[in-house]
Amino acid sequence: MALDQSQATAPGTLGRPPVRVPEFFAPARLLAGLWRYLPLVLLALAWEAATRLGVISPAELPALDKVGSAWWGLLAGGDLGDNTFISLSRAVAGLAAAIALGVPLGVMMAWSKPVRTVFNPIVQAFYPMPKSALIPVVVLWLGFGSASKILMIFIGCMLPITLSAFNGARGTDQVLIWSARSLGASRLATLTQVVLPGALPEILAGIRTAIAFAFVLLVSTELIVARHGLGYMIGWLGDGGVYDAMFAVVLTVAALGFLADRSFLLLMKRVLRWRE
Numbered sequence: 001m002a003l004d005q006s007q008a009t010a011p012g013t014l015g016r017p018p019v020r021v022p023e024f025f026a027p028a029r030l031l032a033g034l035w036r037y038l039p040l041v042l043l044a045l046a047w048e049a050a051t052r053l054g055v056i057s058p059a060e061l062p063a064l065d066k067v068g069s070a071w072w073g074l075l076a077g078g079d080l081g082d083n084t085f086i087s088l089s090r091a092v093a094g095l096a097a098a099i100a101l102g103v104p105l106g107v108m109m110a111w112s113k114p115v116r117t118v119f120n121p122i123v124q125a126f127y128p129m130p131k132s133a134l135i136p137v138v139v140l141w142l143g144f145g146s147a148s149k150i151l152m153i154f155i156g157c158m159l160p161i162t163l164s165a166f167n168g169a170r171g172t173d174q175v176l177i178w179s180a181r182s183l184g185a186s187r188l189a190t191l192t193q194v195v196l197p198g199a200l201p202e203i204l205a206g207i208r209t210a211i212a213f214a215f216v217l218l219v220s221t222e223l224i225v226a227r228h229g230l231g232y233m234i235g236w237l238g239d240g241g242v243y244d245a246m247f248a249v250v251l252t253v254a255a256l257g258f259l260a261d262r263s264f265l266l267l268m269k270r271v272l273r274w275r276e
Helices: 027-036 038-052 064-077 079-111 113-126 131-142 146-170 174-182 187-224 230-239 243-275
Strands: none
Touching: 038 064, 064 079, 064 243, 079 113, 079 146, 079 187, 079 230, 079 243, 113 146, 131 146, 131 187, 146 187, 174 187, 187 230, 187 243, 230 243
16 A cells, blocks of 8 residues: 555655754754853954954954964964863862862761861861962972872862852751651661752852862962963963963863863753752
8 A cells, every 4th residue: 555645754764763953953052052152252353353453462462363373383283282181180180089078078067066076167267268379388298290280179179069068968958857767767878868969959069160260270380380281381381472372272271161161061950950
């Protein structure tokens, strides 16, 4: 029996599910994304106009095409790739250590009074202190290698993560905790199945803040005391007057931080989808 027009399918597609376009690439989503980042486009246009019209001297703010050419030269020469790998390795190591220690410490501070009594004054005292003040001390202890940078990132990132985990665990609805205990849940089960899920949004928000701190501390330490890394490149190129290449590295750091933040935000939305 012949198929009618509504049942006809293209050759080789019979029985296959229809191809679905990922939601990210839907026209509405793309248009919303372009509109959201329109200020960045306008900023780039203003930069280019300021240099082309002579509002700002090209010696102080190179044109974007010159910055792009310098960026490609650094990438092709291998300097940008090598130093980016070194810097990101330091940032990931320090941030991972901060998450591994900061989250359990913050939760235990909220869950255990003895732990809170011991560690809360230390965290509260070090949190408002400018972390850059510790750079000479850390360099004196660990030298100019990667260890000093990783330790600085670890210290700067652990404190906001610890406080976020503490606030999230302390803010867990007491009714949920009482309900779990009344149903026979042990203290450990209540902690892992009630407190941690309730604190998860606050913990992830603290990690997102720590990601920004990681890039700030990374560039600060490499700019002052380093022989490799993106911060070192910024200082070295700036001292040499190669400003187009210096701005290329600065924009690379900004792009890496932006991508890291956006990627983690997407991860947060996926992890917290159950709350919707």
